[in-house]
Amino acid sequence: MPRSEHRAGADEKEDRLPTKKRPLRPLAALGALGTAAALLGGCAGAGAIASGGDGTTLVVAIVSNPQMEDAISLQEDFTQEYPNIDVRFVSLPENEARAKITTSVATGGGEFDAVMVSNYETRQWAEFGWLTNLQPYIEESGYDDGDFLGPIRESLSYQGDMYSVPFYGESSFLVYRKDLFEEAGLEMPADPTWQEIADLAAKLDDPESGTAGICLRGLPGWGEVMAPFNSVLHTFGGRWYDRRWNAQLTSPEFREAAEFYVNLVQEHGQPGAAASGFGGCLTHYSQGRAAMWYDATAMVSTVEDPDSSTVVGQNGYAPAPVAETDYGGWLYTWSLGIPASSEHKDAAWKFVSWMTDKEYTKLVAEEYGWERVPPGARASTFETPEYQEVASAYSGVMRQSIARANPQHPTNRATPYSGINFLAIPEFQDLGTRVSQQLSAAIAGRITVEEALRQSQRYAQSVGDSYKEEQ
Amino acid sequence: MTATAPAPRPAAAASPPPPARPRRPRRGGAGGAALTVLTWAIALVFVSPALWMVLTAFKTEGAAQTDPPTFFFQPTLEQITGVLSADFLPYLGNSLMATLASTALVLVLGTPAAYALSIRPVKRTKDVLFFFISTKMLPVVAVVVPLYVAAAEVSMIDNIWTLVVLYTAMNLPIAVWMMRSFFLEVPSGVIEAARLEGASLPRVLWSVMLPIMAPGVAATALICMIFSWNEFFFAVNLTASQAATLPVYLVGFITSEGLYWAQLAAAATVASLPIVIVGWIAQRQLVRGLSMGAVK
Incomplete structure (x- = not known):
């Protein structure tokens, strides 16, 4: 490419002799780039698809807040427990995530097995039949939903059944x-x-x-x-x-x-x-x-x-x-739900319950400290002495604010x-x-x-x- | 990049020399110095956001938030390594695939169209040209839901080829318009001479016209690459975990509940490097290509 001055001169001669064979450097370069693209893209795509192995691959859409990023980095704990379930995250800022999740869930696009929603969406989407009723899964697995703070549980329920489970709550x-x-x-x-x-x-x-x-x-x-x-x-x-x-x-x-x-x-x-x-x-x-x-x-x-x-x-x-x-x-609460269009609901529940369970709170505390645990959803978190110690300045006001919300x-x-x-x-x-x-x-x-x-x-x-x- | 490139020379040597224009003498003294300072000041204004991005990429989150911003600080590679250690490569691969494949397709499809519209004008050429460019007038947000539903219908959501097709369609009108203006630069005498020598149409295109137009083709390709590389809206809406490109990866660093400037700046710096490198390599061709129309 840099030798264009010389090439321009050469072109002049070749204009008179168009039949003479000559290499076309810019086009050859483009062709090479195209081939490279196909190879690289092909490799990347193949790599992304192949890693699922024989098991199930779950695609989880989440909002890119710090506590969710912690969950991404702790997913190894989940895959150790369920080696056949591979989890892929799509992490986007709130507005983009909301738009994308809404489009996918509303049209039954089906690319997500678990989605992060809030108490704004949960009831409406439950009513429209877009979310899976999680109550049967909760009861079958012995998951402790009685531990959630009353207003949080209520705000994620439709006709008494939970349609999403809270990751953290806030007032x-x-x-x-x-x-x-x-x-x-x-x-x-x-x-x-x-x-x-x-x-x-x-x-x-x-x-x-x-x-x-x-x-x-x-x-x-x-x-x-x-x-x-x-x-x-x-x-x-x-x-x-x-x-x-x-x-x-x-x-x-x-x-x-x-x-x-x-x-x-x-x-x-x-x-x-x-x-x-x-x-x-x-x-x-x-x-x-x-x-x-x-x-x-x-x-x-x-x-x-x-x-x-x-x-x-x-x-x-x-x-x-x-x-x-x-x-x-x-x-307000960020919670995890399972779209009605998901084809891997059982595996999705395993992941959703892992990320919102009491054990997960302990895992975050062990890895990153109690100040990083997702707060505001479970009474047990507020009652843990270690959490009370690190959050003494605000945990009382926070719990009271959530508990009194109506x-x-x-x-x-x-x-x-x-x-x-x-x-x-x-x-x-x-x-x-x-x-x-x-x-x-x-x-x-x-x-x-x-x-x-x-x-x-x-x-x-x-x-x-x-x-x-x-x- | 082009701001620092040498002044453009007259384009293709095959084209007739531009009409003699009296050359303005180089200014010396105070006026010249003032002009230099002004040029640098304007260049600095344009480059400052990029400079800020690169500087912030080497700061800690806390240091990135200071007001006024600091220029002297203890640099850290923490953000850059954070960006590279995450799942960076699949996103890079997808971006390269979407960009290069769509650019190649645009050139393959756009070159004959531009030829037909310039050298061998078809009936109602102007209407055709307007039709091409009119496809750029519809805001993309208006078509994203139909596109999503259509792609979901044929199971092409989260497939890199969906982006390749969309980026090709997105860049084709611009490429046709650009290349048409470059084709018009080719002197008709050269084409006629080649035909008289018995060269077939593909031969004329390949061996006569394209070499003259090479800088123009390079400029068109680079512009298509930049547009595809930076495209975010289709990518975020039509991909999930398999086909997401770098802009989608980049936006994941934005959070509504924490500080993210340093991380985002690091991701943006890394993501813009490939296109900067390509632009730097093609710099000379670009300046020639982009000024082809200007010397007419």
């Missing part, structure tokens, strides 16, 4: 910097209200030193800003719909909650709040750039990890702040939907994302809260109307 709470509170002579109330948190954020906000009063998500996405906002909304006594599916996004309670959230994050939140989601807040807080942060309890695995965080050991934890109701947290009654008035941080209806992925874009625009100051809510009300009403027709 929301407030983390705060004890050292900054001490310096400022402030104290965190045992059960803070949102108004108290707003006052504390105002006092602790210190733009000069680069410390925000509070970190709150503002990134569009139904799983981003909508999660903390919905929990604020519900404790303010607001709701998305009344019992007859009339949208309530311009009601006084909804407006009050939205104005409170937007004002708090605009006045005392982190810079660039409209672009920060869980990950952004995690970076802000763990690098010491915020005095408080209200978010998922799963934050502790990074906030208390000396490799990733500069504020280890300086943190206090308080229950989710409240307003009108006496509980302000949420409930997704069936998210607020103090009746709702036609269940779910706190999300609405457990299929339309919410789209509706929540649209409304979150409005809310995020209000946080960025591009539109007013009033404008955001008026537009959101229209979106919500069109979804509500489809349910009215069904009634």
Whole structure:
């Protein structure tokens, strides 16, 4: 290729003598590359397929969170127990995993034998017949499902039967910097209200030193800003719909909650709040750039990890702040289910039960330490003295937050939907994302809260109307 | 890469010399220095994200999060070895297969089409050309579910040949358009002379036109390779554990519940190396190929 100058000269001669045989270097190179590709690709494909041996190959789709990655690296323990079952993981970030798993399960694509889903999907998919009823497997194998925390078990059950089993569970709470509170002579109330948190954020906000009063998500996405906002909304006594599916996004309670959230994050939140989601807040807080942060309890695995965080050991934890109701947290769980289209359900159950069993918790503790065990699903984990010791700062608040969550009654008035941080209806992925874009625009100051809510009300009403027709 | 390459020379020697244009004298003194500084500044702006990626690949997760970013730190190979020790090779093999096979197919199918549309125009050539390019106007997200269902129907989900076919279809319009412009560069006299000598059509194509067009073909191939190598949307939706390519492997490092910048940067650095190497090898051809139309 580099000798193109010389070649161009040669071409000139050969243009007059086109019949003369000559090698075509660029094309020859391409041909060689193509052959190499076929060989390499063929080898790679063959290698990937062949390693299953005579046994069963399970394909498991999971969300690429740290605790799931631990499970991937511990799979040898499973293959030792079941040498004939080969497990392959497809590990993707939350949004990609959700889209892919939904497409596959809904169309019966059949490429997965076990999938990671949450309490958002489980009930809906159980109702649609997309997931396998796990209760017969649970009963037959003597798997201890009585050990799961009540709200977690309930949120993964349909008509009393479990359709997915939890890997870990989470609620929301407030983390705060004890050292900054001490310096400022402030104290965190045992059960803070949102108004108290707003006052504390105002006092602790210190733009000069680069410390925000509070970190709150503002990134569009139904799983981003909508999660903390919905929990604020519900404790303010607001709701998305009344019992007859009339949208309530311009009601006084909804407006009050939205104005409170937007004002708090605009006045005392982190810079660039409209672009920060869980990950952004995690970076802000763990690098010491915020005095408080209200978010998922799963934050502790990074906030208390000396490799990733500069504020280890300086943190206090308080229950989710409240307003009108006496509980302000949420409930979320990542769980494993078996698609109805799987051809290896028995083998899939063996894997699913291995990854969610009490023994697995012990295995993680032995290999990586108790601070890395997937928390929030099993009562036995909270009761283990070793776990209590490493998680003493937060495990009590975490367990209480999960145990008190009641997704069936998210607020103090009746709702036609269940779910706190999300609405457990299929339309919410789209509706929540649209409304979150409005809310995020209000946080960025591009539109007013009033404008955001008026537009959101229209979106919500069109979804509500489809349910009215069904009634 | 092309930013640092020598200035393009006139393209194929067989083409008529470009009309004499007065050469602008090289600027000296302050003006020249300012221009140099400006050029470097712009180049630096363009290269800075890649530079940041490479730097971050050698940091620990904690160090990658510092604000402002640090430029002097204790480098570590922890992330790079982490990326390579996982199941990297099957993904690399799939990426190579999808990229090279689809590029070869594009060239095999695209060259005759471009020839027909330039040297021997068929009826309604313009409509045909527009039809080709119009296939690029539909957002891919609109077709992914039908494609998924169709692929599932014929048991081609998670099969590398599905990606090969899709990437070929995806790149073919661009390749036809590009190669057509290169065919138009070939002086008609050369073709006529070859035909008078009794050369058959394939012979004319193979022995006369392609050598003149080699830089153009190389440029087209490289662009097709880059597009296929980086393609993520089809790959993530239509593959699972057998046929997943490097971009799918790369995105697995993103997590919503932890820090991942250093790991992701390491994976991205490793994943972009092959295409950087190919681009570097083909650099000279590329500059000639991409500027072929410019010297007309």
